Structure formats: C-alpha cells, structure tokens
Amino acid sequence: MRDERASLPRVRIAVIGSSRVGKSALIVRYLTRRYIGEYHSNTDLLYRQTVPINGTPVELEVIDVSGTNADKFPAEQIQWADACLLVYSVTDRSSFDYATEVMSSLRRGPGAAGGSPAHAAAAPMPLALLGNKTDLDHLRQVSTKEGQSLCSSHGASFSEASVADNSNDLYRCVDKLLSEVRTPSQRTRKFSVTKMLGSLIGGTNNSSSTSRSGSVVACPRMPPPARPPLAAAAP
C-alpha cells in the first residue's frame, strides 16, 4: 500500500551543534513534547514526522547530527537540508564558538559549507541559532547579547530556551524556521545528496523504530566531507 506521506511536501532540517548541548533532547521535545534526559548516540539520527506548517501537512525530516564528530564540518548534512538549526548551550562557551564557526561558514558564500551553486544563487538557507539550557543561568558562559549579535550579523534568527523546562521559545524557534523554508515546488532540489542519504537510510542494516505519528532511523556515518576539518576551512 502506498504511503500517504510520500505525496506530502517535504521539509528537511539539519540540527547541528557540539556534543551535549541538547540537540537530541530538543528534537524529541519538539516532535513528541516529551523530555528524554539521556539520549546519547554517536551516529546521526533521522526523524520523520508529519507536521502542520502554516496549516498545511508537511513531511518533516530532521537530521540529528551527532556532536561526537564536531571536529568535522557537517557539509553533507547541510547540503541535504532545506534549513539549519544551530544549537549551543549557554553554559558552554566552546559550543558557542563551534556554532559561530558553522554559521560563518554557512554564510560565507558560494561553495562554502557544501553550499551548491544553485543554493548560492538562490536566497540564503534559512538559519536559526538556539542557546539551550537557560534553566542553568547560574552556570551561564554566553550572554544573550552575544547570541543576538552573532545572528544579526549573519541574517539568522536567534532564540534562547530550556528544553528541560519546555520553554515556548523552543517551539517558536523551530516553527519560525520551518515557515521560512520554501516549498519544494519553489526551490531547486539537491538530487545527488538526497539520493545518497536516501540510499543510506534505506539500507537494511539500519536500526529503526516507528511510532504512530513518526519514525526515527539511525544513519550510518556519512563519507568524510570533501572539505578539510572546520578549523582549516577559513579562506
């Protein structure tokens, strides 16, 4: 029987950030409203769920990019995505530094961060930055102002939230990012990367679980990006 979801428009989001900033907790919270305190995985995970965007059902795919390999620039995942959510922890300065580097690379221009020429010619990819763990304000290492200033200079949306506290701001942040993605009919689809990921995800060795409303699939580690490690990526 044909999967009804296959006919829905699809929106792909890459969630990127250092290890332990709360990416997995955030995705699970957004999709299920539940908080899973420990969700450690050293491989990327792909979540699929049908969600309404501006009142229209859309097949949402979210790739949870494991922070374990944060020394490698997630070029393939970015190329696959329609929009990126960069996450850092307000209690972890180095995670903000990593988000800063990824954002700068993403906005650097044609060919940067795995950006395709088609992508560069079109509007810049929707980008949001989320400072997580505001419930740990006494341990704060990154000010709200720093996050705001980074985003205003890079054309990205900025929010702070606590996934643990179930802040409304986390839903607002993701909803806004989703609403900024143009529908597939309006944009150039990146076939090659999509196909590559599709074959990885469609492989028989992947562990997968499906719930009534969505599914999650472990993605084998992608091939190393053609670009050098992040630290060496600056022109």
Ligand SMILES: Nc1nc2c(ncn2[C@@H]2O[C@H](COP(=O)(O)OP(=O)(O)OP(=O)(O)O)[C@@H](O)[C@H]2O)c(=O)[nH]1
């Ligand atoms: N206090 C607090 N802890 C949080 C919050 N969000 C996540 N955590 C905790 O932070 C730790 C890391 O969360 P994860 O969701 O596994 O982080 P991750 O970014 O997916 O980490 P990797 O998979 O290693 O890349 C866990 O112990 C979570 O319970 C938050 O808003 N506040």
Ligand SMILES: [Mg+2]
């Ligand atoms: Mg994780």
